[in-house]
Amino acid sequence: MTPGELPVEPRADTQKATQHRPTGARVLVIDDEPEIGRAVRAGLRSVDFDVDWAANGEQGLERATQWHPDVILLDLTLPDMDGIEICRRLREQSQTPIIVLSVRAREADKVAALEQGADDYLTKPFGMGELIARVRVALRHAAQVTGTADVGSARLRVDALEIDLERRQVKVDGREVHLTPTEYEVLKYLATHAGKVVTHRVLLNAVWGPTYEADAHYLRVFINQLRRKIEPNPSRPHYLVTESGVGYRLRDFD
Amino acid sequence: MLVYESPSQRVPLLTLETLKSARHPKNPNHPSHSTPCPRSRGHVIARNVCSKQVTYTASAGSFMRTNPTANLQARARIWTSMFRSDSRGTWLVQVGWVITGVTIATMLIGVVLSWKHISNISLLYLPVVLWLAARYGRGPAILASALSFLSYDFFFIPPVHRFTVNEPTEWLSLFALLATSLALGQMTATVRARAQEAEESQTQTETLYRVAQLIAESGDERSLATSLTREIVSLFGVNGVLVCDILTPDEHGALTSIAHWSSIEDNALDHTLTGDPSGDGRYALLRKPLIAPGGVVGQLVVAGFPSLRQLAPDPFSDASSVEEREEHMPNGNVDSQATVFSAVCDQIALALEHAVLAREAAHVAALRESDRLKDILLGSVTHDLRTPLASIKAATTSLLQNDIEWSAPERRELLESMDTSADRLNRLVGNLLDLSRLEAGVAQPELDWSLMSDVVATVLDRLDLSGQTRGHPIEVDEPADLPLTQMDYAQIEQVMTNLLENALKHSPEGSVITIRVTPQTHELEVAVIDHGIGIPAGEREAVFDKFYRVQRVHSSWSSSRPPTGTGLGLAICASIIHEHGGRIWAEETPGGGATLIFTLPLALDRPQGALPEVDGQAQETHR
Numbered sequence: 001m002t003p004g005e006l007p008v009e010p011r012a013d014t015q016k017a018t019q020h021r022p023t024g025a026r027v028l029v030i031d032d033e034p035e036i037g038r039a040v041r042a043g044l045r046s047v048d049f050d051v052d053w054a055a056n057g058e059q060g061l062e063r064a065t066q067w068h069p070d071v072i073l074l075d076l077t078l079p080d081m082d083g084i085e086i087c088r089r090l091r092e093q094s095q096t097p098i099i100v101l102s103v104r105a106r107e108a109d110k111v112a113a114l115e116q117g118a119d120d121y122l123t124k125p126f127g128m129g130e131l132i133a134r135v136r137v138a139l140r141h142a143a144q145v146t147g148t149a150d151v152g153s154a155r156l157r158v159d160a161l162e163i164d165l166e167r168r169q170v171k172v173d174g175r176e177v178h179l180t181p182t183e184y185e186v187l188k189y190l191a192t193h194a195g196k197v198v199t200h201r202v203l204l205n206a207v208w209g210p211t212y213e214a215d216a217h218y219l220r221v222f223i224n225q226l227r228r229k230i231e232p233n234p235s236r237p238h239y240l241v242t243e244s245g246v247g248y249r250l251r252d253f254d
Numbered sequence: 255m256l257v258y259e260s261p262s263q264r265v266p267l268l269t270l271e272t273l274k275s276a277r278h279p280k281n282p283n284h285p286s287h288s289t290p291c292p293r294s295r296g297h298v299i300a301r302n303v304c305s306k307q308v309t310y311t312a313s314a315g316s317f318m319r320t321n322p323t324a325n326l327q328a329r330a331r332i333w334t335s336m337f338r339s340d341s342r343g344t345w346l347v348q349v350g351w352v353i354t355g356v357t358i359a360t361m362l363i364g365v366v367l368s369w370k371h372i373s374n375i376s377l378l379y380l381p382v383v384l385w386l387a388a389r390y391g392r393g394p395a396i397l398a399s400a401l402s403f404l405s406y407d408f409f410f411i412p413p414v415h416r417f418t419v420n421e422p423t424e425w426l427s428l429f430a431l432l433a434t435s436l437a438l439g440q441m442t443a444t445v446r447a448r449a450q451e452a453e454e455s456q457t458q459t460e461t462l463y464r465v466a467q468l469i470a471e472s473g474d475e476r477s478l479a480t481s482l483t484r485e486i487v488s489l490f491g492v493n494g495v496l497v498c499d500i501l502t503p504d505e506h507g508a509l510t511s512i513a514h515w516s517s518i519e520d521n522a523l524d525h526t527l528t529g530d531p532s533g534d535g536r537y538a539l540l541r542k543p544l545i546a547p548g549g550v551v552g553q554l555v556v557a558g559f560p561s562l563r564q565l566a567p568d569p570f571s572d573a574s575s576v577e578e579r580e581e582h583m584p585n586g587n588v589d590s591q592a593t594v595f596s597a598v599c600d601q602i603a604l605a606l607e608h609a610v611l612a613r614e615a616a617h618v619a620a621l622r623e624s625d626r627l628k629d630i631l632l633g634s635v636t637h638d639l640r641t642p643l644a645s646i647k648a649a650t651t652s653l654l655q656n657d658i659e660w661s662a663p664e665r666r667e668l669l670e671s672m673d674t675s676a677d678r679l680n681r682l683v684g685n686l687l688d689l690s691r692l693e694a695g696v697a698q699p700e701l702d703w704s705l706m707s708d709v710v711a712t713v714l715d716r717l718d719l720s721g722q723t724r725g726h727p728i729e730v731d732e733p734a735d736l737p738l739t740q741m742d743y744a745q746i747e748q749v750m751t752n753l754l755e756n757a758l759k760h761s762p763e764g765s766v767i768t769i770r771v772t773p774q775t776h777e778l779e780v781a782v783i784d785h786g787i788g789i790p791a792g793e794r795e796a797v798f799d800k801f802y803r804v805q806r807v808h809s810s811w812s813s814s815r816p817p818t819g820t821g822l823g824l825a826i827c828a829s830i831i832h833e834h835g836g837r838i839w840a841e842e843t844p845g846g847g848a849t850l851i852f853t854l855p856l857a858l859d860r861p862q863g864a865l866p867e868v869d870g871q872a873q874e875t876h877r
Contacts, residue, residue, distance in 0.1 A: 236715075
């Protein structure tokens with residue numbers, strides 16, 4: 001499949017989609033596998049997203065500049081370019097949320113992509129429901145960053161977990177939970193990025209500073225303690241989930 | 255380990271073919287699997303060829319068989335060897351004893367004769383001859399006989415102080431003395447030689463027996479070689495051997511030391527051993543190719559005091575002179591030590607060849623087994639891959655048919671079947687990939703300090719998400735403060751997933767599955783306990799084999815479900831856990847069901863620190 005012949009179909013489809021009902025947000029799918037492109041397109045369109053597809057990195061970067069998508073789905077193994085490199089170059093252009101798609105057992109790639117600016121990742125094969133949920137989370141975060149989000153002034157709420165940023169107070173099920181200042185900072189950081197994966201390094205750097213970036217194992221112990229305070233059942237975390245080999249995510253329930 | 259790199263040390267290898275063909279040069283059809291009896295002609299020739307490989311650090315190179323002076327020198331050696339004999343003295347000392355003995359006897363006879371004439375007084379020489387024959391063998395005895403004859407004639411037979419004899423009858427007594435003493439000396443020397451031979455042969459037998467015993471006891475090639483080098487240093491220490499090395503060709507054909515034993519620590523000795531010219535010449539080196547019926551299998555190198563050169567087969571000798579030499583062997587144990595050394599080397603060669611053959615046989619068996627497994631794999635995979643594919647294909651083509659109007663529940667059923675089949679296919683492909691990675695050894699665990707509670711939570715989360723835990727209450731029983739454990743997170747997650755999927759698949763809906771994590775002193779124990787159909791007692795080990803599926807007795811709740819296992823899940827678990835240095839096994843759950851338990855080692859030096867408390871406000875500036 002040469003890069004030249006591919007854009008024809010997606011663009012034609014895009015136009016068709018535009019004719020349809022271009023109400024939803026724009027999602028750019030960069031994946032060299034046409035069947036994945038087809039299935040993702042069909043799935044996302046069914047929930048009113050506007051979808052375009054690029055079959056390689058070069059095309060993907062080009063479409064990203066011309067079409068201004070709201071979310072980019074990026075496969076990490078593309079024929080022409082390294083996925084991490086694409087991630088980096090997309091970030092140079094804009095703050096468009098990037099969701100990385102990759103196969104299992106490539107944790108290092110995921111971490112690298114997340115640290116190069118990707119917002120989230122999904123492991124192939126994935127269910128359409130999960131993909132749609134992740135795209136929605138990414139869109140919401142983008143809105144918070146660019147829009148008039150009230151981060152820093154109001155309270156964050158994740159299911160029955162409430163964080164009062166003003167009074168530095170945390171409540172679970174309306175009952176106040178006493179956290180140490182560090183625990184509070186960790187929770188706050190995760191909550192402001194609710195639904196997103198935060199890598200060990202990013203979290204350590206954000207809360208403890210760059211000197212502690214390599215102490216992922218102590219972070220595991222720390223998170224374990226934090227769970228005992230905020231989780232109804234610490235063995236089966238409801239809010240603070242571990243992303244294997246990558247980091248943590250505070251679940252988003254919207 | 256010493257690696258020998260000097261080019262000269264590769265000589266035996268380069269001449270490997272030469273050596274093989276030289277073993278039986280007179281008869282090319284000679285069966286190459288003849289027993290390497292130390293006395294056989296083939297062996298002698300082989301040893302001669304080997305002897306050309308012998309290099310000395312001090313002497314100037316090796317001697318060729320064509321050396322014109324060699325034969326003369328050999329003959330000279332035989333004559334000197336009559337006096338040289340053994341450690342009890344050189345020939346000078348022996349001549350000294352001969353003269354002393356004869357002088358004392360002569361003086362004694364003089365004293366006796368001055369007192370009274372006794373006709374057969376010359377018999378007093380006989381004890382001297384007897385003693386010399388018993389102590390030093392034939393040569394000194396003959397010398398003593400001749401000396402006795404001459405001194406008796408000179409001092410006591412008239413005319414005194416001349417070597418002439420007046421009375422012809424005196425000739426008789428003189429020659430009687432000579433004949434008696436020669437015969438006596440000869441007989442005594444023979445008896446002595448026999449006794450010595452018997453003693454030596456006993457020592458040789460004991461030596462060879464010890465070596466044979468070592469060979470029989472030792473397991474693998476390396477430990478065998480190590481004990482052999484130790485034995486050689488101890489056996490031939492009397493000959494000056496201080497260090498012994500056994501070298502075998504590595505995969506590139508270069509000789510590499512597989513065993514090393516040294517009785518002393520000395521850098522100069524190591525230099526000698528590695529053939530480093532900077533060795534100070536105090537020590538000598540001897541290399542001996544190890545020749546088995548199948549060819550050269552390696553090289554034995556000994557280094558130590560220069561006296562160890564006695565162990566080398568005589569560099570002058572050829573086939574005929576060896577026979578001559580053997581006649582004189584009883585005269586000294588040096589040659590016999592060389593013979594024993596040679597025989598020991600042959601034994602070592604045989605043992606090494608045997609080890610190599612055994613290893614090759616094991617390799618072939620492993621290949622055959624792997625072939626068999628591939629056949630099973632192909633069969634199993636073909637079936638397991640096709641089944642879900644077939645149902646996906648059937649469901650999609652059904653839905654794609656234009657002329658059929660599917661009702662909503664029908665459509666949903668077809669779609670659900672596709673979903674389930676796709677999951678099954680995904681699991682199978684994942685398992686196959688895992689297994690091939692593990693088997694290829696590319697999936698070495700990347701160890702990191704993690705918490706088992708994280709693994710359990712992640713796995714349960716994923717199984718919840720995919721709906722696999724539906725209808726199964728899962729209990730997690732773990733202490734609040736689990737220790738950090740060294741593991742490859744992704745791999746242990748895989749183990750946990752496989753064990754849980756196994757438990758879910760084989761237990762009835764509504765039955766509780768318990769995950770119990772128990773830290774012990776040296777290991778962390780994780781048990782997955784179900785109350786399902788369990789594993790029959792006889793199959794609890796086999797379930798960890800590849801492609802093994804328990805021969806199910808269909809229970810009331812499972813009869814409707816076909817077995818969906820790939821027979822790989824537990825094999826993957828076992829492989830991962832073993833790579834982590836842990837253990838995995840199956841037990842029966844009290845009251846019925848299966849309990850699968852694995853352990854991971856708990857390092858005593860695990861990180862014990864913690865992240866510091868930080869002031870939240872101060873860190874705001876970081877992001």
